[in-house]
Amino acid sequence: MSxxxxxxxxxxxxxxxxxxxDAFEAQDDLLTLGISFEERVKLVVDDAHATFTHGKVEGLIRRAGLRYPNADLRRLDLLEQRGLDRGVIAQLGTCAFIERQQNVVFQGxxxxxxxxxxxxxAKQACQHRYRAHYIRMPDLEESWAAARDKPGGKEKWLRxxxxxxxxxxxxxCEASHESLLC
Incomplete structure (x- = not known):
């Protein structure tokens, strides 16, 4: 089949x-010897779906504009010293708050x-196939100021x-903008 x-x-x-x-081409005839046609097709579809899903998630992460694209909830250092509860972080990682339409505020x-x-x-949300976006407040304010003076700008911005x-x-605030915007 390969x-x-x-x-x-x-x-x-x-x-x-x-x-x-590509998944058909990648199949190894020696490893799939003795496997039924249906099982081989299932393996190919599973491989192709994994590739498809990975591509979708990577695109969502790239378009989210994350300040720290490599950030990961599983790699948070010094949770206890920073006053973070592992259980709360794990619960946030499920993204159930999104389904419940709840807000999350970090302060410190x-x-x-x-x-x-x-x-x-935001990256975790992308991995759950949600569309996320990261923006600094000064940039959000600046984009609103630019949009509100254009015809139809407010509506387009809100959409x-x-x-x-x-x-x-x-x-x-980043150091380069601190004196100007904050």
């Missing part, structure tokens, strides 16, 4: 399932990791930000 012909591969790609063609001193935590939470399932608004 040796599908050029025309079949072309048709699969034309239908937008190139990952399925400058440098306590709120921006990292917001990025990690844009309403389209995100999770919106992380960071009140921190």
């Amino acid at each position: 040796g599908i012909d050029v025309e079949t591969k072309r048709k699969l790609r034309e239908m937008g399932v190139g990952s399925l063609a 001193f400058t440098g306590s990791g709120k921006s990292y935590l917001g990025s990690a939470l 844009k930000f309403a389209s995100f399932t999770l919106l992380v608004i960071d009140d921190s």
Whole structure:
């Protein structure tokens, strides 16, 4: 099965399932020897679906504009020293608060990791296939000021930000903008 012909591969790609063609090509005939046709197809579809899902999640993460794209809720350092509860962090990681339409607010001193935590939470939402966006408050204010003076700008701005399932608004100021915006 792994040796599908050029025309079949072309048709699969034309239908937008190139990952399925790649999964067929990647199958090892020796490892799948003795496996039924149905099981081989199931393995190929599972591989193609995993590739598809990974691509979707990576795209969501890239478009979220995270301040810390490598942030991860599982790698939070010094949870107890920062006053963070492992149980609360684990619960946030399920993204159930999104389904319940609840807000989450992180507060703490400058440098306590709120921006990292917001990025990690937004990334986790993307991994659950939610559309998230990270923006600094000064940038949000600036985009609103630019939009409100344009015809239809307010409505377009509101539609844009309403389209995100999770919106992380960071009140921190970067050093380069601190004196101008904060």
